[in-house]
Amino acid sequence: MSRLVMKFGGTSVANVERIHNVARHVKREVEAGRQVAVVVSAMAGKTNELVASCKEASPLYDQREYDAVVASGEQVTAGLLAIALQKIGIPARSWQGWQTPICTNGTHGSARIESIDGAGIIDGFSRGEVAVVAGFQGVHKETGRITTLGRGGSDTSAVALAAAIHADRCDIYTDVDGVYTTDPRVVPKARRMDRVAFEEMLEMASLGAKVLQVRSVEVAMVHKVPTYVRSSFDDPDNPGEGTLICNEEDIVEAQVVTGIAFSRDEAQITLRRVADKPGVAAAVFMPLAEAGINVDMIVQVVSEDGMTDMTFTVGTADYERAFAILEKIKDDIGFSSMAGEKEVAKVSAIGIGMRSHAGVAARAFRALSEKGVNIRAITTSEIKFSVLIDEAYTELAVRTLHTLYGLDAA
The missing domain is CATH 3.30.2130.10 (VC0802-like)
Known part of the structure; x- marks a missing residue:
């Protein structure tokens, strides 16, 4: 069976209604015969709310406790999506970063992933189970403390997980339907691109494009994980094509300037x-x-x-x-x-x-x-x-x- 990682950002899971919509996207892929792991962000605005609470508790807060607080946002989303999937007949269970485990270094607030053990998730696949993984978080093995990967870290979680479980591809669902030649709000004539090379996407992300987090593109390029950017607001039964981020040799005719x-x-x-x-x-x-x-x-x-x-x-x-x-x-x-x-x-x-x-x-x-x-x-x-x-x-x-x-x- 083909294996797929799907990632949904904060706007895609902003409320329970949208979480039910996400469940329909997941169901489509399961019914197509794929083994699916889903990585989720916190509901839109939740992380900002938790950060504000930390600052209110103490301006000089302990970074280790900060991570314990802000990681809870993704934990809530993962549990809710698992419940929504079970409601429509899809076996599912939620996973926190430390349960997978996603092991990171000890830099709290902006940790880097060192390794992921996907054996438990793969074992769940053999039972027909969808894994719903809390993004943005991991665990520092030496201390056993929860860590977070920094803003946008759920993208990195998803791509790294796709590499760890040898997924065929990683689909990043967001509030736009792909990668555009520039910001359509500035240039109404901007076009959605069918394909973009890893190197181009890395440059675009680091130079101001907000579609993907830079580290997620780096991980995708190093591990050669084909990555789609797609819209979660498309009809789950008739989704758009999105944009494929892939190796340069997979692009038949490269433009002089892509974006x-x-x-x-x-x-x-x-x-x-x-x-x-x-x-x-x-x-x-x-x-x-x-x-x-x-x-x-x-x-x-x-x-x-x-x-x-x-x-x-x-x-x-x-x-x-x-x-x-x-x-x-x-x-x-x-x-x-x-x-x-x-x-x-x-x-x-x-x-x-x-x-x-x-x-x-x-x-x-x-x-x-x-x-x-x-x-x-x-x-x-x-x-x-x-x-x-x-x-x-x-x-x-x-x-x-x-x-x-x-x-x-x-």
Whole structure:
């Protein structure tokens, strides 16, 4: 029998009525002769409510107890879905992360999966049982404490479980019917894609696309788990096709540019007249790394008189901390002044076809200049390029590039 993992997000299980709808999706796959494991998120809004309760109990809460509290949201959903499946004649049982077990490291609040023992779930399959697994959570084997995987962790749970039980594929059900060439709310002519390569989806997820969590795409790519993005709001008896995320060789004809991603959660920092000598870059970026601040785009201008300017970006949420850290080490580094800007955005074009086509980025630079969009910084890789621009021009830039590369729907 083929084996399938289905994952349903918070909006898909927002109330008992929607949980009954999810049960109908699961029943369809069971009746098609598949062995099914279902991974569920907490009901929409429940995790935020539990987090708020932790903060109300104590602003300086114990991260281990925080995990015990917020993991309860998925436990409730798993139990309710198992009950809903039993009601329509499908044998089912719920599993918490520690029961599977999904073993993680001990980093509470953002743990990483180390191993999954799927033997119990597979044994349940032999009895005709659907496994309903609480996503987003696991257990630290050494301490026996519940851990959580961070926001969006249920996607990662689902893909990792699919790899562990050797599932034929993993279907991620959400409130959209697939992966689009860009955000349809910004570009109404955006198209749903039939297939996207793992590498492209990884870039899109990390550059601002909200459809899938980055770590889930990494796990799918490493373990070669074909992953569909589908809508839970489709008719369970007549579901849509969705978008398949797969190996590059499974895509017959790759477009030069597959999609346009953007992120407004960016901030720019510029250090003026930094000494151009070995070790300075490490002196700037090591303290930020030690504080857990991720640095993205880095631009350094040509040195004059042994001095240079250095510009880089950080997440908006880390901007104030980064500024404070750099102020503290100003004398050690020796820069003359520091400037910052939070009203910026990053717009990126992604496509495996870039590997074999020259001038892809140059066309974008010309098109943006013709629209009056100034580029603050540029980064490139083999299958993508990103530009940093003023936030006010974000939607104009996205629409311009979407049309430029022929991504608009007919």
